[in-house]
Amino acid sequence: MNKPARVAVTGAAGQISYSLLFRIASGQLLGKDQPVILSLLEVNVEAALRALDGVVMELADCAFPLLVGVEKHTDAQACFDAVDYAFLVGARPRKAGMERKDLLEANAQIFSVQGKALDAAASRSVKVVVVGNPANTNCMIAQRNAPSLAPECFSAMTRLDHNRAAAQLAARAGAEVKDIANIIIWGNHSSTQFPDLAHATVSGRPALDLIDSDWYEVEMIPAVQQRGAAIISARGSSSAASAASAAIDHMHDWIFGTAADRYVSMAVVSQGEYEIEKGLVYSYPCTCQDGKYQVVERLKTSDFARTKMKETEDELKQERDGVASLLP
Numbered sequence: 001m002n003k004p005a006r007v008a009v010t011g012a013a014g015q016i017s018y019s020l021l022f023r024i025a026s027g028q029l030l031g032k033d034q035p036v037i038l039s040l041l042e043v044n045v046e047a048a049l050r051a052l053d054g055v056v057m058e059l060a061d062c063a064f065p066l067l068v069g070v071e072k073h074t075d076a077q078a079c080f081d082a083v084d085y086a087f088l089v090g091a092r093p094r095k096a097g098m099e100r101k102d103l104l105e106a107n108a109q110i111f112s113v114q115g116k117a118l119d120a121a122a123s124r125s126v127k128v129v130v131v132g133n134p135a136n137t138n139c140m141i142a143q144r145n146a147p148s149l150a151p152e153c154f155s156a157m158t159r160l161d162h163n164r165a166a167a168q169l170a171a172r173a174g175a176e177v178k179d180i181a182n183i184i185i186w187g188n189h190s191s192t193q194f195p196d197l198a199h200a201t202v203s204g205r206p207a208l209d210l211i212d213s214d215w216y217e218v219e220m221i222p223a224v225q226q227r228g229a230a231i232i233s234a235r236g237s238s239s240a241a242s243a244a245s246a247a248i249d250h251m252h253d254w255i256f257g258t259a260a261d262r263y264v265s266m267a268v269v270s271q272g273e274y275e276i277e278k279g280l281v282y283s284y285p286c287t288c289q290d291g292k293y294q295v296v297e298r299l300k301t302s303d304f305a306r307t308k309m310k311e312t313e314d315e316l317k318q319e320r321d322g323v324a325s326l327l328p
């Protein structure tokens with residue numbers, strides 16, 4: 001058996017974690033030969049800690065053979081001690097009628113503290129995915145507060161949007177999700193994101209040859225942009241199981257690699273690719289190999305695409321300017 005991997009999950013008593021933790025512990029993240037220690041973080045509030053106790057009891061009751069340790073923490077630095085992987089989920093979710101960026105005031109501080117804690121304590125090759133909203137800007141805050149970690153250690157999750165777009169395209173084209181490749185989510189995990197089908201294929205055929213442009217531009221793009229709000233309206237609370245599933249997909253592909261000629265959407269620290277401002281955490285098409293992601297560069301972009309890519313970049317700049325005091 002391998003040495004146990006240390007996996008941190010914040011917001012461990014919350015809705016997303018209630019799905020995520022059990023999937024990690026059962027081997028769906030790291031495989032059937034990899035023991036896992038879960039290092040869980042919650043706020044130091046009685047109700048949250050009671051709920052966390054219950055989650056830990058249920059983890060024990062599953063008798064997962066790969067789960068060799070569970071730690072409960074209220075201190076971020078203790079939680080992140082030597083962690084190999086960190087899922088930063090803990091943050092307030094939005095309610096109906098809010099945009100995700102309305103959460104910045106409530107959530108941004110969390111990521112400043114946790115960035116510093118990762119910097120001090122995590123493995124030097126830690127892989128971090130920020131799920132808590134607004135995910136891109138929270139990720140930027142964490143990354144900027146962790147100067148001794150490489151920017152490539154940090155990412156934010158747009159895989160849920162990517163999966164949503166794949167499911168919608170498959171349904172429209174009468175195909176299966178496994179036949180869909182190379183969807184791109186550009187930019188922010190927000191209603192300005194740009195779900196781009198220009199490079200997508202269905203069983204190897206260009207997606208845009210199989211669907212009408214009206215459906216793509218008038219129905220599908222807004223539906224993906226607004227899917228989070230649609231779920232809040234239907235469920236009364238934000239997506240949880242699908243978010244956990246996307247977080248597993250994101251981290252799994254980052255660790256084990258993407259399939260040949262397939263890209264995934266990951267929000268990562270921009271190095272200026274596609275003329276997006278350096279330092280923003282922007283969702284790009286990525287491939288992963290040997291535990292590293294690479295932005296897919298030099299894809300052709302239409303005027304339509306460039307306008308949309310710029311719109312979502314502008315929103316990220318506004319969010320960044322609003323949290324300037326948290327960006328060393």
Ligand code: NAD
Pocket residue numbers: 010011012013014015016017041042043048089090091092093094110130131132133134135157158160161189238239240243
């Ligand atoms: P939730 O309210 O059910 O759970 C959040 C948990 O985080 C709570 O238990 C809370 O006590 C805890 N928490 C708050 N501050 C913390 C801190 N500083 N340290 C540790 N724990 C802390 O919410 P949820 O449904 O699990 O959603 C969590 C976040 O994920 C929200 O911000 C939500 O908007 C976001 N989200 C993102 C995506 C995405 O695609 N990126 C998808 C779904 C949800």
Ligand code: LMR
Pocket residue numbers: 093094100133160227228229231238239
């Ligand atoms: C989602 O996309 O489902 C999450 O970001 C939750 C939300 O607030 O929409």
